[in-house]
Structure formats: C-alpha cells, structure tokens
Amino acid sequence: MATAPRYWRENPSRYNMYGIKCNSCGRCFFPPRVICPVCHRKSVGKMETIKLKGEGRIFSLSEVHEGLEELSLQRPYVLAMVELDEGPKVTGQVIDCDPCDMKIGTKVRVTLRKLSEEGPSGVIHYGYKFIPVPENAP
C-alpha cells in the first residue's frame, strides 16, 4: 500500500545511516531533522549532515511472535531498540542471531537487508537491520 517515492526519499538514512548534528549544541540526531529540538531557532543554518557508524548496543528487545505480515517468514523475529555509539537510539530487527543469546547490552552493527516488498510485482524496499558482533570486534 506504500508508495515508491515515500521510501526512496529516506534511502540515504536507511541505506547509510545519515543523521544530523546540531553545531549549536553538538547533539547528534537520527533520522535527520530540520531544526534542533533543544536549540530551536538558534540551530537554523547550523545543522550538519553526518554519517553514523551504525554500531551500538541493544537497549531493549523483544521476540515478536505476532509481527508484521512482511516478516511472516521470519516469525518469530527479534526487535530491538539500539543505542548507537554516537548517542541516538533507533528501532530495528536483529537477524542472523540466536534469539536466546540476544540481551540488553549485546553489541550490534547495521547491515543492509530487504525490509519489505509491495507484492511480487512491486518495488522492493531495503534498509538497516542489526547483526550481533563479537565484543572484541575491531
């Protein structure tokens, strides 16, 4: 039911974790926003596009049994809120993992996967999901 332009517009953030930094206060935000919610008008003209590394730790998680139709082949799947190294938190699926091994604090990084497709003849949407990384990964 979604439209191609609506997804396409967000590709820089969904493919490459582009966020924004307020050079007035130094805070990072994801996804990008027009003005800083703390500095308000002072941030106009001072917002700088930044690319987040896509690395962080699980802040909370849940094993989803009644989930999105698009993910029915992966039921049950792990959904997590991840705190990225730069500060912002994001929500996404954790994949290629053993659900019982995923805990609050587990280190993860982003990878590109299919998010959904608009039926067998529709556009395929890609975006970030998380995979666990070893504690001592470079």
Add this chain to the structure above:
Amino acid sequence: MKVGIVSYGAYVPRYRITPDEIGKVWGVDGKAMGKGLMIFSKSVPSPDEDTITIAVESARNMMRRCDVHPKDIGALYVGSESHPYAVKPSGTIVAEAIEASPDLMVADFEFACKAGTAAIQTCMGLVGAGLVKYGVAIGADTSQGAPGDALEYSASAGGAAFLIGSEKIIATLDHTYSYTTDTPDFWRREGQMYPRHGGRFTGEPAYFKHVMSGAKGLMERNKTAPKDYTHAVFHQPNGKFPTRVAKQLGFTDGQVKTGLVVPHIGNTYSGAVPLGLSAILDEAKPGDRIFAVAYGSGAGSDAFDITVTEEMKDFRRDRAPTVKELIANPKFLDYATYAKFRGKIILGSE
C-alpha cells in the same frame, strides 16, 4: 598501464542445508548424492536476503579493506542470474549503498555463472583505456534448483566484489581470454522460476569443452603452463567438475585446494569463481600467480592470469572477514524451513 585488483570483499549467507536433508524429502539417498557431487552442505539465503543485499555486503567488505573514496568509482557492474528485478538494475542500489552515486556508469550483467567475471573484464577495459579511475565488478547469486531436481542439491547463494584500478594494485590482471559459443546446456526462460538443463549434455560439450578451451587458449597466447601458477580456481558447480578439469589440464590438487569453496557452500553461480578467487587472495603472498577460469552456461568461459604484487603485504585484509571466517558459523536448516525461506511454498494472498 597496469590494471588489477585493488581490493576485494565477499559474503556468504549464514544458513545451510545438507544433501541428506534434501534427499529425505524426495526419496533420494542424499548422502550419496552429496558424495557424488563433493558437496556436503550448501548456503541458503535468509528471506530478507537477495542478490542485491549479498552484492552490497560484498562491496562494503571490499571498501572496508581499502582507502579509495567511493566517489572515485567510475563504473559498477553486478553479474547474476538471480537479479531481484528483471528490469531495474541491482547495480544502482549497490552504488547508492556504497555511496558511489551519482557520477558513474552502471549496468547489470547476465551470463549464467560467469556474469561476475564478465564484469571484471569490462572494468579491466574501462580502467585500461583510462575511461574510469576505478571500476567495481560483482558476481552474486541466490540461485534456485527446481524441487527434487539434481540442481537442488547444489544451487546456493553468495557473492564477491572486486575493485579494479591502476594504483595500489594487490594483484595484477595480466591477461584475460574468453571462449564463447552458442551451446544450450542450461537455461531459464523469462518468467520461469527454475532453470532447466540438458542433463549429461552439461558435461563434456559444455563445461569441459569451454573451460578447457578457455584455459588452453589463455596459456597458449601467453606461453604459460600449469606449473607456472601457485593457485588455480575453476568454475565449481560441484566439487567433481573443477577437480577433474584441473587434472585434465595438468594442475595439481595442491594448486586448486585453496580456491575450492563449493564443498561447504554449494554452487554460488555468478559468485562461484569470485568467491574462489577471494579465498585464494585471502591467503596469497606477493609473487603468487593465480589461474582462474569461470564458466557460464549458454556458453562461455572467462580465463584470467593474475599475479599478486608486493602491495599485498600492506593490504588491510583484516578489515573485513575472509571467506573462511564468513563460512565459520553456519546454521543448519530442515527442508521445511529451507522451502519456506526460498519461497517454494505457495502462500495465501490477501
């Protein structure tokens, strides 16, 4: 101007299934099948993976290992026989995902299992002619075999990407030669889900004729012999064909050992020689010579003569996983889960 590989990266999905598990469902002795094919397990893509996500991860691993700025990439080609779209290139999405867009040439390639190496040849030409500074050639696939067909035991998923340039080359692409004929050994018509093949016709008149001709053609033109090479990799639809053709050409088991990845991950089609070459580059030392021959049904072979340079000593291979590391932590599936993942079960519709 010398042209060669500046960096490379690979990716193999985590899931596996054994020939034994497949055989159980179809009343076939899967273990014996696997033994005959020299395939002990094949890789299975997750429902959220496809040729594009595999190509992206391979290309990102390739970029992690070098310091080339993505905007210096002038061309990017993805070769596959399982592009997610029949019309809309995989390459544009990969280019965006590695931030090479928008100033570059992109197209998708198809030539059965040698689409990835055809892309390497194209990049060699563009770089050599000075038309681009760097070109990216990717071979990736998530191929399917029809349920119960012999190909179901081997068709798997994986890929590798190569950054071709003329500076900081870790392996020069010294020569390339291709042998091409119209031979209908294996094909898939537009709109069909599974390929068809000519059974035993895929052997002597197809794989062996073209790989032998490609190999001999390259060695004749450049006056080399098997003993000149440290490593050799041939297209690997199973473990038997490349082992046999290597022997027939005069290569030893020791030469083909490193590049033979099919026994644990199956036939990754357009990813087969690229992954085998990656496995070799994972261990190659400066001065090593590599002989590579890819085969694509339809039919043709692409042969390469490659020399590893001193630059390999400083190559940051550790910034991305080696092929060995990629396949180290597999998760085995039963046939039902495999069939679900691969879309072989007819689902209801809204």
Add this chain to the structure above:
Amino acid sequence: MTMRRVAIIGVGDTEFGELWDASFREIGIKAGLAAVASANITADKIDAVYVGNMSAGRFIEQEHIGALIADYSGLARDHIPATRIEAAGASGGLALRQGFMAVASELHDIVVVGGAEKMTDVSDVESAMIQSSAADQEWETVLGATFPSLHALIAHRHMHEHGTTRDQLADVAVKNHKNGSLNPKAQFQREIKRETVLGSPMVASPLRVFDCAPSSDGAAAVVLCPLDHAKNYTEMPIEILGSGQASDTLALHHRKDICTMEATKVAAARAFKMAGLSQKDVDIAEVHDNFTISEILAIEDLGFFKKGEGGKATEEGRTSLGGDIAVNTSGGLKARGDPIGATGLAQAVEIVTQLRGGAGKRQVKDASVGLTHNVGGTGATVVVHLFRRV
C-alpha cells in the same frame, strides 16, 4: 484568566465488543442519544458536537466524521459546528478537552462530546497495521515494529531497570478482568487467574495475548454544560475540575527514558494545577491500560506510586477495588474493551457513574474525586482530566 466552570450533565455509552450488526454511524448515534437523554436536554439546546475517532478513514474508509455524526444525529439540519479530533488512542480524551475548552471559554454553552470506533470491519492484519500508525511509521513500523512490540520494549526495560516481574504484569490483567466481571457493559465479563495470562500465546516477549487490550467496536458520549446551569438539567452534575494535555516524541526511541511517559507526568501536573488538587485527593482513576505495562507506568507517572513500584503496588492490591486508589473499576481497556476513539470518553463515563454512586457491584465507596488518563501512541500524547462530585 478565569474560566467558566464546566460540568457533565449526562452520559451514555454502548456495550463494547465485536458488534457485527451495528455500523459505525449506528454505534456513534446510540451513545450520543443516550447521553442527551440522560442530560434531559432537547436537540435545539446543543451548541456544538466534538467527536474523538482515530482512524475511520482506514477502518471503514470514511473521513469527515464530524459531519457524519452531526448528520446522523439529526443536528446537521440545524447546522451545528461539528469537529472530529484525532490523537491516536487519546482521541477521546482530547475531544473531551476540546469540548471543555469550548464551554469554559464561553464560546458554547451545551456541548456533546462523543468518541466512537468501528474496528472489526477489517481483517486482524489490517487492524494491527492501522493501530501501528500511532507509532512512527517511517522509523519504527517500517523497520519491523508493531504497536504491541513497542510496549514489549518498554516492559522488558522496566523489568531490567526496576525489577518489575512477569507476575506483576499479569496482576494488572487479573484485577481488570475482576472489575470487568462486575460491569454489564464490559467486553469481557469473566474473571481470570495469573495462569490464564502466563499461559496465553506470546505476542511480543514478555507480553502475551492477555497482556493486551482487545480490538473493539463501541462508542461513549457525555454532555457538557456550564456549572452554573447544570442543576437545571440534572440533580447530580459532575464538575470537570482540571484538564491537562502534553505531547512527547512520536518515536519511543527518542524519549528521554522509555520507562517513564513524561507526557503523563506533565499532563497530570497541569490538570492538578488547574484543579487545585493533588494525588492524595483522588479516590478513583481510569488509566490507559492498552497493555498491562502501560497501567504500571500510568500509576507511577500520574504520581500515585514511586517510579519502579507500580508492579509491587498492583501485586499488593493497592489499586484494586478496596485499595488505596481504585484503578480501572470499569475493567479498563483490557476487560471493558478499547474502541480507540471511544476509550477516552468511556473513561469519563465510568468516573461520572462512580461519582454519582451508580456503579452497582463495582462501586467505590464515597468516591468524590476521579481522574481519567488517556494516551496516544506509546506516550506521544497524553490527556488527563479531574472530576469532582458537586
């Protein structure tokens, strides 16, 4: 600035459940007519109508709900102003606030405020998708989150940070089902045990089916009137003493602390300030328990219990019918039902009924001050109202 004081002079509601035979407009009108009848007023006295509704556009492909309700309640012929208010789950509470503001500002005198939702004309899959549009579509739903799974993230973190237990979550549902069994209009009228909750199918760990409010059809309505004239219409007007509203980030991952709904704290503070009351004055509260964890957060963030102690308080019976403060005597969203746009008004109907002494078996003795708490999304909109028997 002094505002005119506002009272509720009539209430009405339908039963909540899967009402296959009733259409959206029938449900809405039924509740409105009941409220108007109970207020002893005639149609010509009504100055304006406000309707809370989350998503008729997707549930029944109908927008322009204000006009629809005005039309089918017979008021469109008199061209009264009719407004539809949307704030996801807080649509009803927010509609009540708009009606309150209209009367308090002296713009209108008699105002009918209703809420209605018809959720069962679409498939379960479609219904879940519509409900998840209360969250952040682009950055939560698209990435794999469903509405229950977001609350599961809250529950898991609350258990991690504050030691809330799986049993304590279950106790919320057990209490609300017990209350629901005493409410003839509740969707579910049977008592359950802890085991019922813990043995029900998993939805999103740790939340199971019995931790989640149902989808429902239903409507509820109240009639507002200036306090000064209220006794012309009813012997038992109930004054709306305070109204507070607050917003917060749309996405749960942008909140300062996902174990606290700050919008609840702020909306409550604003309502208490307007009313000149504090938590200890409140006898009875209808809070937004679309998930068991939500009631735990609510009783903490409304200030009835310290942060982290909501689970223990529930377990100890402090929010049960005979407890320190009776929470969700109607059965809550869990047992009474949750037709999204109607919920905020159904909460008000329960409080009014209790303060008037008309709650039968679930009556809270000597209830004189009540509170309603209505939430949109995972806490991006919260509306709190305080009521007192006059």
